[in-house]
Amino acid sequence: MTTTTPQATPAVRAHRARRGLAAAPFLAPGMLFLIVFMAIPVGLLAFYTFFKRGRFGGLVFEFTLDNWAKLAEPLYVGVILQSIGLALVVTLLALLLGYPMAYAIAGLSPKWRTVALVAVVLPFWTNFLIRTYAWILLLNNAGFVNQWLQAIGLTDEPISMLYTPQAIVVGLLYMYLPLMVLPLYASLQQLDPSLREAATNLGASPWRAFRTVTLPLSLPGALTGCIFVFVPAMSNFVIPELIGGGKTVMVGNLVRDQFYEARDWPFGATLALVLTMLLVVVIVIQAAVSRRITEGPRRG
Amino acid sequence: MAETTAAVTERADATAMTDGAPAPSTPVARRRRPRGILVPLWLGYVFLYLPILVVVVMSFNESRNLFVWTGFSLRWYPELFADGAMMQGLVNTLIVATGATLIATVLGTLLAYGIHHYTRGGLIRAFAIAPAILPDLLLGIGLLTFFSLLSFTLGLHSVILAHGVFATAFVTAIVLARMANLDPSLEEASRDLGMGPAKTFLRITLPQLAPGIVAGALLAFTLSLDEFVIAFFTTAPTQPTLPIVIYSMVRFGVTPEVNALATLLLLVSIVAVISAQRLTRLTGTSR
Numbered sequence: 001m002t003t004t005t006p007q008a009t010p011a012v013r014a015h016r017a018r019r020g021l022a023a024a025p026f027l028a029p030g031m032l033f034l035i036v037f038m039a040i041p042v043g044l045l046a047f048y049t050f051f052k053r054g055r056f057g058g059l060v061f062e063f064t065l066d067n068w069a070k071l072a073e074p075l076y077v078g079v080i081l082q083s084i085g086l087a088l089v090v091t092l093l094a095l096l097l098g099y100p101m102a103y104a105i106a107g108l109s110p111k112w113r114t115v116a117l118v119a120v121v122l123p124f125w126t127n128f129l130i131r132t133y134a135w136i137l138l139l140n141n142a143g144f145v146n147q148w149l150q151a152i153g154l155t156d157e158p159i160s161m162l163y164t165p166q167a168i169v170v171g172l173l174y175m176y177l178p179l180m181v182l183p184l185y186a187s188l189q190q191l192d193p194s195l196r197e198a199a200t201n202l203g204a205s206p207w208r209a210f211r212t213v214t215l216p217l218s219l220p221g222a223l224t225g226c227i228f229v230f231v232p233a234m235s236n237f238v239i240p241e242l243i244g245g246g247k248t249v250m251v252g253n254l255v256r257d258q259f260y261e262a263r264d265w266p267f268g269a270t271l272a273l274v275l276t277m278l279l280v281v282v283i284v285i286q287a288a289v290s291r292r293i294t295e296g297p298r299r300g
Numbered sequence: 301m302a303e304t305t306a307a308v309t310e311r312a313d314a315t316a317m318t319d320g321a322p323a324p325s326t327p328v329a330r331r332r333r334p335r336g337i338l339v340p341l342w343l344g345y346v347f348l349y350l351p352i353l354v355v356v357v358m359s360f361n362e363s364r365n366l367f368v369w370t371g372f373s374l375r376w377y378p379e380l381f382a383d384g385a386m387m388q389g390l391v392n393t394l395i396v397a398t399g400a401t402l403i404a405t406v407l408g409t410l411l412a413y414g415i416h417h418y419t420r421g422g423l424i425r426a427f428a429i430a431p432a433i434l435p436d437l438l439l440g441i442g443l444l445t446f447f448s449l450l451s452f453t454l455g456l457h458s459v460i461l462a463h464g465v466f467a468t469a470f471v472t473a474i475v476l477a478r479m480a481n482l483d484p485s486l487e488e489a490s491r492d493l494g495m496g497p498a499k500t501f502l503r504i505t506l507p508q509l510a511p512g513i514v515a516g517a518l519l520a521f522t523l524s525l526d527e528f529v530i531a532f533f534t535t536a537p538t539q540p541t542l543p544i545v546i547y548s549m550v551r552f553g554v555t556p557e558v559n560a561l562a563t564l565l566l567l568v569s570i571v572a573v574i575s576a577q578r579l580t581r582l583t584g585t586s587r
Contacts, residue, residue, distance in 0.1 A: 020418075022418065023414050023417070023418030023419075026410045026414030026418070027414035027418065027424065029410060030407035030414075030472070031428070033465070034430075034431065034465065037461055037462070037464070038434070038439065039427075040446060042438060042442045045441065045445060097340070097344060097347070101344040104337050104338050116341070118574070118577060119345060120344075121573065122569065122570065122573055123348045123349065125522060125569040126562070126565060127525075127526055127562070127565050128528055129550065130546060130558070131352070133355075133550045133558060134355045134562070136554075137358065138351055138354060142367040143367055177347070177348065235438075238529070242550055242551070268441060269441065272435070272437055272438045273438070275438070276434070276438050279435060283433070
């Protein structure tokens with residue numbers, strides 16, 4: 001932020017002030033709103049992490065580092081690592097499933113492309129909780145997957161699928177798959193088809209053309225998709241609770257419990273901030289990597 | 301009945317025959333694009349739609365049992381509309397979504413214009429779009445803490461404010477994207493001819509931005525309708541939004557009414573998504 005450089009003449013400063021004044025009616029209402037209802041609440045959480053808990057929620061104004069120290073307890077380290085692991089598995093599966101989907105959509109005629117994209121987005125616009133509940137219908141012991149498996153004779157007794165970590169993975173994958181397909185499609189669709197044609201005309205096999213031309217150029221889209229899936233998967237607490245039956249605890253569940261059951265708001269705030277910092281680190285790494293990918297060739 | 305089945309089999313035979321006959325135009329297209337490429341796409345669609353299909357089919361089930369089909373019935377639809385808690389949840393959700401959309405559309409459009417014209421660094425832009433990326437959980441507990449510190453009574457008004465925050469970010473992002481594609485010469489001409497920034501904004505920029513603003517408002521509205529986590533932390537237990545009603549039902553016992561509700565909501569989303577698509581296409585070509 002270099003608002004007033006030393007060599008700024010009075011005229012320049014006056015011009016800037018005038019610009020600032022003209023900008024105020026546009027920027028001030030929104031900025032004020034976001035400061036009051038986003039920046040201050042989030043800042044308040046950061047402040048809470050250094051104080052003792054109140055007996056019925058809230059806090060006591062007595063400085064402490066206990067909340068941060070508590071994070072090192074094996075129980076909480078385990079939950080954080082487990083959440084990262086589950087979110088990573090979900091992201092990887094979404095990439096494996098979403099890439100061929102996006103690739104196929106990008107190859108369709110423009111008319112069918114729109115239809116195919118709408119079809120990918122549509123489930124995303126159906127209520128999140130209803131989609132979660134749909135998986136309970138499918139995965140329950142009496143549910144439809146078990147009914148179908150028994151009907152085709154694959155199993156005699158119902159297989160317990162609901163309330164397992166695998167069910168959580170399936171649920172999260174289902175929720176966020178469209179968020180992987182969309183950015184992937186966007187980057188694949190922008191690819192100049194003549195690049196791939198040139199590669200094939202020069203004798204590259206389709207696989208080689210894909211590996212050396214399409215795949216590297218679609219990496220930024222893939223990275224964006226990974227972030228879009230990883231971030232919400234990491235902080236979700238509804239799916240672990242409803243599909244996982246609360247047996248597999250993720251960071252989100254822990255935060256929720258600190259606010260509603262344990263009533264330890266300062267520790268809940270600490271957990272949520274750690275989660276956010278983790279996600280910020282992931283996003284910063286992603287941004288750096290994709291900048292490197294897109295700018296690298298031009299500089300080198 | 302017999303007549304129609306005969307007609308169907310006849311048509312099926314006819315298509316089978318044309319399928320078998322060599323089609324003159326396809327070989328080229330087939331060589332360019334292997335057929336197998338569509339298989340993962342179809343599998344993906346099966347994965348995405350199977351759960352929804354099950355819910356829709358079971359909404360027409362006669363039985364109270366969620367897992368056993370006993371026969372066709374429409375009974376769950378009237379029962380849904382007779383369910384007071386569910387209907388109150390729906391009304392609450394619509395109030396919240398309308399309020400949040402109004403806040404977000406006004407603030408987001410102004411922000412986008414201000415950011416586009418008056419800021420050079422990305423700091424303010426990043427700040428305005430941050431709520432869209434911020435984990436909903438953090439915003440939810442942050443606002444809960446903030447409201448309870450101020451002893452602010454929770455209710456629908458607090459959810460409206462909370463939803464307004466992330467909705468503003470989405471409207472800002474969409475309107476900004478639209479602004480980037482605008483021809484700046486029109487605004488410059490307006491300024492050169494002596495119109496002030498406010499007048500230029502109202503007469504020149506706003507009409508051009510309209511499709512982006514409408515798209516942003518639609519997105520804000522649908523996101524708010526669906527939002528659960530932030531509403532969960534910022535509403536009073538006596539004023540649940542629809543997603544919260546569904547959440548407690550799933551936790552404490554579901555009736556097939558939920559299936560009927562899901563089917564109706566799905567219908568609404570289909571209509572909304574398709575009309576949004578039409579809308580953007582229409583406005584896109586007219587300008």
